[in-house]
Amino acid sequence: MKNKTVDLQTENLGTVSLKTEGLQVTLNTEDTGESTFESFGIRSELLKAISRKGFTSPTPVQQKVLEAGGDADLIVRAKTGSGKTLAFLLPLLQDMKVGERFPRMLILSPTRELAQQIAREAEWLVRFMDLSVVSLVGGLEMSPQLRALREGATIVVGTPGRTLDHVERGSLDTTNVGCVVLDEGDQMLDMGFREELEGILDALPAERRTWLFSATMPPEVRELSKRYLENPTTISLVQDGDQHEDILHRVYMIPSRRRFEGLVNVLLWERPKRSLMFCHTRLESIEMAQRLQEEGFNAAALHGDMTQRERNAVLASFKSGAMPHLVATNVAARGLDVEGVTHVIQLGLPDDRETFVHRSGRTGRAGNEGTNLILLSPLEAGRFKMMLRSTQMKVEWQDVPNLDLIRTVQREVAEEKLLVSQGDSENCTAYIEWASDLLERADPKVLVAKLLEALHSRTAKGYNLSADLERERERRQRSSARPERSEGERRFAGSRPKGTMTRLRSSQGGAKDVGRILNALCSALKVERCEVGAIRLKDDHVMVELLPVALARLEQGRAGLAKWGLFPEEDPVRYIKARGSHEPARGSRDSYERRGEPSKGRYARGKRNDA
């Protein structure tokens, strides 16, 4: 197939021109008009399901993919919440036969929750096509998955580890799979998924379509995609650093050691109906959720150390609205579509711009407006500005609201309830007699004060933070007047040193605990923690990202590592993800979820032939 260039004219971008050789396809999207699903020739079974769902017209990305579709490999980039799931499902289902009983379509996603969500979306869409959907995710029992596959599931949605497991067991028959979609494609091509992904792709027929979808697509990932995609057509409705017009970004400056107190003040001030908060580590998400509960907020944590059942239950109560605040690791950063999330709150500096974009994109979905709050210390604020340099993103800056402001707003809200709303509800009338009786027997002022106290006993009061913030700011100004910078700042200011992904084989469960591995590396190699980057746990080995000093000491550290049951492989792999965390990704982070996803016997595989 020839290379294609797709020229797109979109509302916000002007012309996007992608120069390659060969055929040029120009899609003028300036006036998309009132397109309907019918006008795209969507088959009747799908139209019926779509109209039951209440969708009237395809979103821009859905239109583009339906137009471009065909047999080509695709790289599709469109903003968060723009309907990418249907954008790949619709054209692929167009070609499928009603009632088929073997796997025809494979969709891979970086997290279990996202895979389950895509499966649910596919389920309502195919209800009139007599096709069934299975989700193959880790952390849940095998038997229902095996049964669904035996009974002839046609659409398979999975996470890489569990999907490869089914391929290797022979329970997933890949011979008729004509298309594979990598949702959140840039993350799927990340080093951490490489082995599973190659194992799965190797097992698929060579004649197939491979589609890559994401809101972000860094240049190095586009380069890497050549390994897996053949002359792909690129459809891009968004560019690096574009503003998502439905999301308002607001930074709150918080004293660095008082992040939790800052969060409480921000919650009391912003009063989000439903908020999704992001932390860096699992431990932090647990602590934050616990402390929020102690302050009277209805909050829970979502992270990779929970069982899948717990994760599903927490997400379900967040979705239903029963539990309005969720504190998550990056396991919830990508793809999750929860209706009514009014606020995303990012605690501290996000790892990189992509993480920032995806986390923010959990709000402002499907045309709704949302607010993205970023809570930063003065030091982090400087780094954040650097992260967003060369982008068009507009960000509001504010100091954390202080106690006096919070008291004022709390008072206004309480008084509105007491004075403005009518006191004639059934419940209220029932109390009137009691109230008159009490007023006769007690001093009204004392009575009201006691009632107010009782009313607010479970409500957070907020913290005094402005003095701390001022002090910290002054300290920073003084220190930035000095020429020399800390190691951390030097790291951030320049490009981050590239880490090298190294495989450590392990014995006796040596690769089961990230903290232990970090300790082992630091003590055996005699390096600081910041010399160790990402740590990815596998079944019988671990992939660690070593920064230059740690890598240089690997040979002399062999004996030390052996004592911890860790054995470095001879030939470390150059780490391709040059962008990314400016702080090393520590073990307990959930950049994505793969624990407990067995993936055995894959080392025997040769590398995929790039041709």
Ligand code: ADP
């Ligand atoms: P993305 O993958 O781009 O982040 P999703 O596919 O998760 O976005 O879709 C975001 C939301 O928009 C979902 O709730 C989805 O059901 C809804 N949606 C998708 N297509 C349409 C449409 N054509 N009309 C209305 N809503 C849609």
Ligand code: MG
């Ligand atoms: Mg998506």
